[in-house]
Amino acid sequence: MTDVSPLTEAPNPVRELSDEALRSRAAGALERARARSTALTAAVDDDDLVRQHSKLMSPLVWDLAHIGSQEELWLVRDVGGREPLRPDIDDLYDAFQHPRASRPSLPLLGPAEARAYVAEVRAKAFDVLERAPMTGRPLTEAGFAFGMITQHEQQHDETMLATHQLRKGDPVLHAPAPPAARSGPLPGEVFVPAGPFVMGTSLEPWALDNERPAHEVEVDAFHLDTVPVTNGAYVEFLEDGGYDRRELWSAAGWAYRTEHDITAPRFWRREPDGWWRVRFGVHEPVPADQPVVHVSYYEAEAYAAWAGKRLPTEAEWEKAARFDPATRESRRYPWGNDDPTPEHANLGQRHLSPAPAGAYPKGASALGVHQLIGDVWEWTSTDFAGYPGFRAFPYREYSEVFFGPEYKVLRGGSFGTDAAAVRGTFRNWDYPIRRQIFAGFRCARDAAPGERA
Known part of the structure; x- marks a missing residue:
């Protein structure tokens, strides 16, 4: 009888850091x-x-002051036990009290006042960081509160980047082009064998509540696209009448498509010489080799049906991204357990578009799937819900209030996601109609009966 090694989650080296090293790590993340x-x-x-x-979207100045307000609430008041700076604006910057559409009518802090406020909050937060214990409370263990606030700010930075994409006018953001494809010819699909793996995490110190706890999940054998669906492949769907073929769309997707007269990805338009797009104020031909972006769940679902496939479940996506069949370990990232570098993934607004398919061979997973982290958020077919044993922490409004069939899970991050705000276990979610976010997808299909080993 052959021994089978146990399934495990990769250990996290952050847990071995000294308090001083944890403070330095948190300070660097906050500064970035x-x-x-x-x-x-x-x-x-x-x-x-x-x-x-x-x-x-909110006005950019709302996002800026909201970042400061959350930092004050959690780092200055809660962790630091300091007196409130601006309790009078707590309600103004409570995202649950004021929907985005109504925020411009509020008596918001002006640009100069907002900048002064976030600077004052940050100075006090750094003072708290110098003295805060790194143990004793779940909120401060391994610097969690500082990591939570870093991720919150980076998430709003990506939201502000999306606002820039919606902004009219000349380009104001600039970045170098992403690297060219570096891989040789890649297979169209990767086979993922059946079996269990460890999903989620109990060891990642800065993981948020919806990523926890680690648990075993059984996944049937399936095939997954090696890279996200590219613009070139998506144009084939367009040219084959994909937006006009009712049989490809779900009932909800078709109703949304027809009501809003959606005929292509957002920011695309057809010109006599082909498809063009607007990207942060730049008008340019749609690059065929980049992953398609700014498509809704419904569009991704229709494309998958056209291709004779389907969207992957969240568990399938995570197994393809994290599971190493040689060690039976679930890695922190597709490439291993080291933090992302520019050689691994297109993250952090380093570039202002997805990179061509095959641009990051060093970021491939153990199973050979490419670009699972960065470039585009990837729609999955899974409704957002808590894992078995889920516990809301430190507040219900981060995750739990969004659980339900109204939201679909997205995985992997985009070119606008910072490394601090994405990992192999990180979960994003949104309404299936959303197109302004930096979302794309890849397809999956069931394995044939003879391939299930």
């Missing part, structure tokens, strides 16, 4: 987030900061 927030808000004038560029 603030540098990005500053760049996104300094790129436009004050009129642009207070303007609502789309009813789907």
Whole structure:
């Protein structure tokens, strides 16, 4: 009888750091987030900061002050036990009290006042960080509260980046083009064998509540696209009448498509010489080799049906991303347990578009799937829900209030996601109609009966 090694979750080296090293790590992450927030808000004038560029989004100045408000609540008041700086604005920047469409009508802090407020909060937060224990409370264990606030700011930075994409006018953001494809010819699909793996995490110190706890999940054998669906492949769907073929769409998807007259990915338009897009104010031909972006769940679902496939479940996506069949370990990232570098993934607004398929061979998973982290968020077919044993922490409004069939899970992060706010276990979610987010997809299909080993 052959011994089978147990399924495990990769250990996290952060847990071995000294308190001083944890503080240094947290400070660096907070500084990187603030540098990005500053760049996104300094790129436009004050009129642009207070303007609502789309009813789907807040004015940029709201996001900026909201970042400071959350930092004050959790780091200054809770962890630090300090007196409130601006209790009078708590309600203004409570995202649950004021929907985005109504935020411009609120008595918000102006640009100068918002900048001064977030700077004052940050100074006090750094003072708290110098003294806060790294043990004793779940909120401070391994610097969790500082990691939570870093991720919160980076998530709003990605939201502000999406607002920039919706903004009209000349380009104000600039970045080098992503690297070219570096892989040789890749197979169209990767086979993922049947069997269990460890999903989620109990060891990642900065993991958020919906990523926890680690648990075993059985997954049937399936095939998964090696890379996300590219613009070139998506154009084939367009040219084959994909948006006009009712049989490809779910009832909800078809109703949404027809009601809103959706005929292509958002920001695309057809010209006499082909498809063009608007990308942060730049008008350019749609690059065939990049992953398609700005498509809803319903569009992804229809494409998959056209291709004779389906969207992967969340568990399938995570197994393809994390499971190493040689060690039976679930890795922190597809490539292993080391933090992302520019050789692994397109993250952190380093580039302002997805990279071509095959651009990050060093980021491939143990099973040979590419670009699972970065480039585009990937729609899955799974409704957002808690894992077995889920416990809301530190507040229900981060995850639990969104559980249900109204939201679909997205995985993997985009070119606009910072490394601090994405990992192999990280879960995003949104309404299936959303197209302004940096979302794409890849397809899956069931294995044939003879392939299930």
